[in-house]
Amino acid sequence: MAVQALKDYNFPSADSQDKFHGGQLLYVGWDDHLMFCAPFAFCLPPSMPFSELCEKVLPNSFGYHPEWAKVDFKAATWLKSGQPWQPDMSKTLAEQGLKHKDILRLKTPGLKGLAGSSS
Amino acid sequence: MDMHATKKKLGIKEKYAHMTRGLDWETSYQPMDKVFPQATFEGIKIHDWDKWEDPFRLTMDSYWKYQAEKERKLYAVLDAFAQNNGHLGLTDARYLNAIKLFLTGISPLEYVAHRGFAAAGRNFPGVGPRVACLMQSVDEMRHAQTQIHALSNYNKHYDGFHDFKHMLERVWYLSVPKSFFDDAFSAGPFEYMIAIGFSFEYVLTNLLFVPFMSGAAYNGDMATVTFGFSAQSDEARHMTLGLECIKFMLEQDPDNLPIVQKWIDKWAWRGVRVLTLVAMMMDYMLPKRVMSWKEAWEIYFEQNGGALFADLARYGITMPECLKQCSIDKEHIGHQAWATFYQYGGAAAFHTWMPSDDEMDWLSAKYPNTFDKYYRARFTHWRDEAEKGNRFYSNTLPMLCQVCQIPMLFTEPDDPTTICYRESDYDGEKYHTCSDGCKHIFDNEPQKYIQAWLPVHQIYQGNCFPEGTDPTVEGFDPLAKVLEWYHFDNGHDNLDFEGSRDQANFAAWRGMATKNT
Numbered sequence: 248m249a250v251q252a253l254k255d256y257n258f259p260s261a262d263s264q265d266k267f268h269g270g271q272l273l274y275v276g277w278d279d280h281l282m283f284c285a286p287f288a289f290c291l292p293p294s295m296p297f298s299e300l301c302e303k304v305l306p307n308s309f310g311y312h313p314e315w316a317k318v319d320f321k322a323a324t325w326l327k328s329g330q331p332w333q334p335d336m337s338k339t340l341a342e343q344g345l346k347h348k349d350i351l352r353l354k355t356p357g358l359k360g361l362a363g364s365s366s
Numbered sequence: 367m368d369m370h371a372t373k374k375k376l377g378i379k380e381k382y383a384h385m386t387r388g389l390d391w392e393t394s395y396q397p398m399d400k401v402f403p404q405a406t407f408e409g410i411k412i413h414d415w416d417k418w419e420d421p422f423r424l425t426m427d428s429y430w431k432y433q434a435e436k437e438r439k440l441y442a443v444l445d446a447f448a449q450n451n452g453h454l455g456l457t458d459a460r461y462l463n464a465i466k467l468f469l470t471g472i473s474p475l476e477y478v479a480h481r482g483f484a485a486a487g488r489n490f491p492g493v494g495p496r497v498a499c500l501m502q503s504v505d506e507m508r509h510a511q512t513q514i515h516a517l518s519n520y521n522k523h524y525d526g527f528h529d530f531k532h533m534l535e536r537v538w539y540l541s542v543p544k545s546f547f548d549d550a551f552s553a554g555p556f557e558y559m560i561a562i563g564f565s566f567e568y569v570l571t572n573l574l575f576v577p578f579m580s581g582a583a584y585n586g587d588m589a590t591v592t593f594g595f596s597a598q599s600d601e602a603r604h605m606t607l608g609l610e611c612i613k614f615m616l617e618q619d620p621d622n623l624p625i626v627q628k629w630i631d632k633w634a635w636r637g638v639r640v641l642t643l644v645a646m647m648m649d650y651m652l653p654k655r656v657m658s659w660k661e662a663w664e665i666y667f668e669q670n671g672g673a674l675f676a677d678l679a680r681y682g683i684t685m686p687e688c689l690k691q692c693s694i695d696k697e698h699i700g701h702q703a704w705a706t707f708y709q710y711g712g713a714a715a716f717h718t719w720m721p722s723d724d725e726m727d728w729l730s731a732k733y734p735n736t737f738d739k740y741y742r743a744r745f746t747h748w749r750d751e752a753e754k755g756n757r758f759y760s761n762t763l764p765m766l767c768q769v770c771q772i773p774m775l776f777t778e779p780d781d782p783t784t785i786c787y788r789e790s791d792y793d794g795e796k797y798h799t800c801s802d803g804c805k806h807i808f809d810n811e812p813q814k815y816i817q818a819w820l821p822v823h824q825i826y827q828g829n830c831f832p833e834g835t836d837p838t839v840e841g842f843d844p845l846a847k848v849l850e851w852y853h854f855d856n857g858h859d860n861l862d863f864e865g866s867r868d869q870a871n872f873a874a875w876r877g878m879a880t881k882n883t
């Protein structure tokens with residue numbers, strides 16, 4: 248639906264990819280670990296290998312959680328926009344089709360948060 | 367000696383009629399639709415502006431008289447409070463953080479409300495609503511001023527009160543109330559009246575002011591209690607204006623119903639999301655609690671609001687669908703919001719802390735279905751870690767909702783262990799929202815919300831550093847630079863209450879006031 252307005256109403260998006268100095272936004276949430284109150288927002292180079300995201304970026308953000316040390320990326324599964332999605336660790340974000348403002352959810356079977364409370 | 371019979375004074379009703387009718391004229395240099403360009407574009411049809419009934423019939427001369435009297439009383443109390451070091455009568459210095467939130471998040475909205483009602487009054491072709499909007503506009507200016515004056519006394523003694531205006535336009539969590547009002551103000555005058563006059567002032571106002579004002583009373587903050595009382599009689603008038611406005615629109619033309627219903631649905635949800643801050647304040651920030659957020663929601667919305675919508679049913683208005691979800695959310699949002707501010711407490715202009723054992727027991731008793739099951743383990747863990755010197759501060763920015771701008775902290779209505787993810791595609795770009803309510807609002811007017819100034823994205827774009835900052839230098843610390851741009855006194859305004867300067871000063875000054883050493 249269109250905005251009811253006095254004049255033509257068309258403005259550019261405030262967050263289009265060209266405004267991020269070569270980076271792209273990627274959101275990542277870790278299911279059943281609500282100790283992190285919301286998914287994280289990252290601004291990353293599209294040329295970053297997915298392995299680097301998992302080995303460097305995510306541990307820095309999620310590492311405070313006592314269960315992070317038990318995360319096994321071989322057993323982990325992913326959702327992209329709520330749908331099952333299979334990453335290729337050796338490919339970059341761009342190569343495996345991750346677009347600006349895509350959202351990933353990391354699921355780590357067996358890990359249910361602090362005292363099993365999904366925290 | 368002859369007595370001249372003086373002419374009988376006008377009655378209130380006559381006076382009101384003279385003040386509010388027949389004051390305008392048909393313009394001749396410009397056509398009327400150019401003089402009132404905002405009167406029709408929203409699609410609301412008005413056939414007879416004289417059908418507007420103002421139940422208060424307040425004239426400007428009596429308005430000034432009442433308000434002046436209230437001001438005199440208020441400032442007498444404020445002076446006494448300041449002179450007698452009233453701040454040392456607070457229950458606990460943690461309380462100050464609730465009013466820091468009020469000063470930075472709510473008082474500036476009073477000022478924006480002042481501007482909004484002035485604009486609405488200017489744009490309505492009818493004289494009755496114009497006068498009513500004018501008075502509310504002056505009221506709102508008075509609210510902003512009295513709040514700032516009342517709370518300025520705390521600025522002499524405590525951190526975080528020093529630059530609310532600068533912060534409102536920049537700080538990540540203040541973008542929540544700011545964008546709420548910007549959204550209303552950038553709509554037309556009729557939507558503004560439904561947004562602020564009806565949804566906010568009528569449906570939700572009790573959930574905002576009663577908790578803060580009774581919180582103040584329970585915690586010894588007489589300054590805040592007094593401006594609350596001073597504003598209360600205005601609020602009664604504002605609520606009546608909001609209700610009159612909606613009835614007027616609905617009575618004027620049957621085509622107005624679907625438009626009004628759409629706005630009620632939107633603004634009820636926008637308002638509810640802003641109230642998340644109040645929920646957290648009630649459940650966590652008041653050293654002496656008034657009631658839980660859940661109880662407040664049950665009394666002020668489920669009971670009172672239910673009766674209101676039953677009354678509006680005769681016009682065909684129904685309770686917004688999204689509000690039904692609030693009866694689930696009321697069990698969670700206070701805990702979820704406090705957990706958020708606790709972990710981002712490095713970037714807040716107030717202090718955060720973990721509840722004590724007593725307070726956790728209070729939370730268990732008030733939230734028997736949820737607190738122990740979902741939140742106690744998290745909070746206990748954080749407290750234990752803080753005691754070991756490992757206090758949790760999240761080091762990565764959170765994802766925000768495109769509409770309400772709150773971090774995506776809300777959980778699925780049917781599953782409190784899973785974040786609620788919603789997304790829309792518009793013009794080749796993805797937009798994420800926190801709930802069906804926010805997604806619905808986005809999908810209705812995507813062109814409006816794609817422009818949202820989302821603090822997290824703005825930081826990543828490099829727009830939130832002081833002028834001249836070079837983010838490419840070795841060892842650049844983005845958080846420190848963002849806090850500098852916010853005008854936060856890093857290390858004093860933010861971080862945990864435990865170990866804060868507020869905590870130390872309050873204890874020392876109260877000790878001087880109550881002990882001999």
Ligand SMILES: [Fe+2]
Binds near residue numbers: 479505509597
């Ligand atoms: Fe107000």
Ligand SMILES: [Fe+2]
Binds near residue numbers: 767768772801
């Ligand atoms: Fe939202």
